[in-house]
Amino acid sequence: xxxxxxxxxxxxxxxxxxxxxxxxxxxxxxxxxxxxxxxxxxxxxxxxxxxxxxxxxxxxxxxxxxxxxxxxxxxxxxxxxxxxxxxxxxxxxxxxxxxxxxxxxxxxxxxxxxxxxxxxxxxxxxxxxxxxxxxxxxxxxxxxxxxxxxxxxxxxxxxxxxxxxxxxxxxxxxxxxxxxxxxxxxxxxxxxxxxxxxxxxxxxxxxxxxxxxxxxxxxxxxxxxxxxxxxxxxxxxxxxxxxxxxx
Amino acid sequence: xxxxxxxxxxxxxxxxxxxxxxxxxxxxxxxxxxxxxxxxxxxxxxxxxxxxxxxxxxxxxxxxxxxxxxxxxxxxxxxxxxxxxxxxxxxxxxxxxxxxxxxxxxxxxxxxxxxxxxxxxxxxxxxxxxxxxxxxxxxxxxxxxxxxxxxxxxxxxxxxxxxxxxxxxxxxxxxxxxxxxxxxxxxxxxxxxxxxxxxxxxxxxxxxxxxxxxxxxxxxxxxxxxxxxxxxxxxxxxxxxxxxxxxxxxxxxxxxxxxxxxxxxxxxxxxxxxxxxxxxxxxxxxxxxxxxxxxxxxxxxxxxxxxxxxxxxxxxxxxxxxxxxxxxxxxxxxxxxxxxx
Numbered sequence: 001x002x003x004x005x006x007x008x009x010x011x012x013x014x015x016x017x018x019x020x021x022x023x024x025x026x027x028x029x030x031x032x033x034x035x036x037x038x039x040x041x042x043x044x045x046x047x048x049x050x051x052x053x054x055x056x057x058x059x060x061x062x063x064x065x066x067x068x069x070x071x072x073x074x075x076x077x078x079x080x081x082x083x084x085x086x087x088x089x090x091x092x093x094x095x096x097x098x099x100x101x102x103x104x105x106x107x108x109x110x111x112x113x114x115x116x117x118x119x120x121x122x123x124x125x126x127x128x129x130x131x132x133x134x135x136x137x138x139x140x141x142x143x144x145x146x147x148x149x150x151x152x153x154x155x156x157x158x159x160x161x162x163x164x165x166x167x168x169x170x171x172x173x174x175x176x177x178x179x180x181x182x183x184x185x186x187x188x189x190x191x192x193x194x195x196x197x198x199x200x201x202x203x204x205x206x207x208x209x210x211x212x213x214x215x216x217x218x219x220x221x222x223x224x225x226x227x228x229x230x231x232x233x234x235x236x237x238x239x240x241x242x243x244x245x246x247x
Numbered sequence: 248x249x250x251x252x253x254x255x256x257x258x259x260x261x262x263x264x265x266x267x268x269x270x271x272x273x274x275x276x277x278x279x280x281x282x283x284x285x286x287x288x289x290x291x292x293x294x295x296x297x298x299x300x301x302x303x304x305x306x307x308x309x310x311x312x313x314x315x316x317x318x319x320x321x322x323x324x325x326x327x328x329x330x331x332x333x334x335x336x337x338x339x340x341x342x343x344x345x346x347x348x349x350x351x352x353x354x355x356x357x358x359x360x361x362x363x364x365x366x367x368x369x370x371x372x373x374x375x376x377x378x379x380x381x382x383x384x385x386x387x388x389x390x391x392x393x394x395x396x397x398x399x400x401x402x403x404x405x406x407x408x409x410x411x412x413x414x415x416x417x418x419x420x421x422x423x424x425x426x427x428x429x430x431x432x433x434x435x436x437x438x439x440x441x442x443x444x445x446x447x448x449x450x451x452x453x454x455x456x457x458x459x460x461x462x463x464x465x466x467x468x469x470x471x472x473x474x475x476x477x478x479x480x481x482x483x484x485x486x487x488x489x490x491x492x493x494x495x496x497x498x499x500x501x502x503x504x505x506x507x508x509x510x511x512x513x514x515x516x517x518x519x520x521x522x523x524x525x526x527x528x529x530x531x532x533x534x535x536x537x538x539x540x541x542x543x544x545x546x547x548x549x550x551x552x553x554x555x556x557x558x559x560x561x562x563x564x565x566x567x568x569x570x571x572x573x574x575x576x577x578x579x580x581x582x583x584x585x586x587x588x
Contacts, residue, residue, distance in 0.1 A: 050457065052457075071456075071461075072456045072457050073456050073457075073458075073459050073460055073461050073462070074459075076456075076457055076458060076459035077459040081457075082457060088451055088453055088454040088457070089451065089454065090447050090450040090451055090454065091450060091451075092446075092450055093446075093447070093450065097443075101443070101444075101447050101455075101458060102458050106440060106443075107458070107459055107460065109440045110440050110441060110444050110460060111440075111441055112439055112440050112441060113435070113436045113439045113441045113442070114435060114439065115439050115440065116256040116257075116258075116435065116438045116439060117256075117438060117439065117440055117443055118256035118438065119256045159454075159458075163458060163459065
């Protein structure tokens with residue numbers, strides 16, 4: 001049984017149908033890619049899956065539980081984390097504080113008003129471990145807004161990882177990154193692969209096809225093809241969908 | 248930027264201790280410098296109000312432009328409780344706090360789904376509703392005449408009782424104790440996990456939601472808490488003035504607290520609101536002694552601050568301090584020795 005499953009998802013904004021009969025099944029520890037041209041509905045699909053939008057029809061289940069129509073915070077609390085295409089960080093907080101904010105321990109004591117956070121050194125240590133994993137340990141004390149673009153991208157992922165999710169949704173994590181940033185990200189994703197269930201939207205097909213176990217192609221709000229990277233390379237629909245060269 | 252919530256694990260910092268010690272001595276010298284004890288009472292009451300208000304504006308980034316309503320509700324509730332329930336200071340204060348908190352909870356439950364300008368406009372709308380009620384519900388609030396003859400009830404601690412009505416000095420020390428409790432309590436709160444989430448909401452509400460926090464509940468709770476503190480300040484104000492008027496609930500009175508908080512630097516400092524209250528009330532009394540147009544000069548000062556130093560007086564002091572440290576306290580690099588010497 002799939003760990004995360006969406007079936008028959010429809011989404012419309014007014015008269016405009018954005019998603020139509022989208023099915024997605026992700027096994028535990030699988031790496032699933034989503035590709036498609038700009039405006040195909042990929043990010044909308046992520047927004048529906050993570051609770052930002054409620055689907056017009058269809059169901060989403062996680063670990064056998066129906067999570068359709070749950071709020072984003074309820075979905076996050078179940079162990080589903082996401083990163084954003086347009087970066088969403090706490091700019092005035094340091095990298096360390098960004099990560100601490102995402103940790104389940106922090107969430108567990110979020111209503112404590114008589115307790116000083118500064119007493120909890122274990123939070124700092126745990127946050128620095130997460131930052132070390134994405135190569136930001138040396139910049140833990142730097143404010144998010146003062147980090148370079150590549151470091152901010154890495155911090156986005158660190159924040160998502162800090163919540164210790166079972167499923168991680170990554171929305172175009174290489175967007176705006178140069179060659180070295182992509183290489184660093186690829187290394188990180190390779191380390192995570194097999195340990196975490198990952199769903200990733202990506203335009204860098206070479207990167208995605210080198211990492212993903214399965215890939216779904218979205219075009220005009222529909223899944224027009226799915227399969228392993230090898231299967232998709234020969235798919236005539238995919239060849240015609242303007243996605244660029246499949247390596 | 249407000250200081251990192253990890254800045255201090257201490258309940259009472261050196262800054263808090265110094266400020267409290269200084270304020271404790273005010274009755275000994277305030278008249279010698281040409282001011283009067285009641286000004287000290289007013290400054291402390293408005294400081295409580297401003298600190299509570301800044302929980303919303305400075306820490307959570309929620310602009311409330313109708314906050315005078317909760318200050319006024321506290322004032323009226325204090326007077327009404329005294330007249331109609333029991334003339335006991337503690338009971339009346341608790342009722343005032345509860346009434347303001349209840350009104351704040353009611354309003355925030357409606358508006359906490361909103362943010363930015365929509366949130367701000369809704370706070371004005373509700374503030375105006377409460378103000379209108381205070382004017383029109385004559386049988387309860389006394390209409391435009393307000394509630395008169397509110398007594399300065401004695402502070403009864405069981406074994407000892409303090410008469411707060413005999414002098415402004417006694418009232419000053421009572422309000423000073425209330426200020427100290429609110430100050431220390433809020434300092435701990437903004438450094439707690441809860442305070443940290445409030446600051447995260449100010450920076451990025453969407454991210455907070457996707458990290459699993461229920462932003463709506465945090466907004467409702469902080470609005471309610473802020474309203475409760477405002478109501479507490481309002482009750483003290485009613486006691487100090489021995490009356491409660493609808494004027495304190497009006498839009499322009501709500502504007503005062505926004506001006507005080509911004510001028511003082513509530514967006515960048517815990518102390519900003521208190522600094523702003525001092526600046527506002529001292530301007531009122533000192534410039535007001537020279538001209539009736541003191542508000543014109545304060546308004547001009549406000550405009551200049553917002554244009555050239557939006558971080559307020561606290562931001563200005565911070566920059567001056569940092570500049571001083573950079574210039575005089577940073578060790579200069581050691582001279583490079585000539586290898587030949």
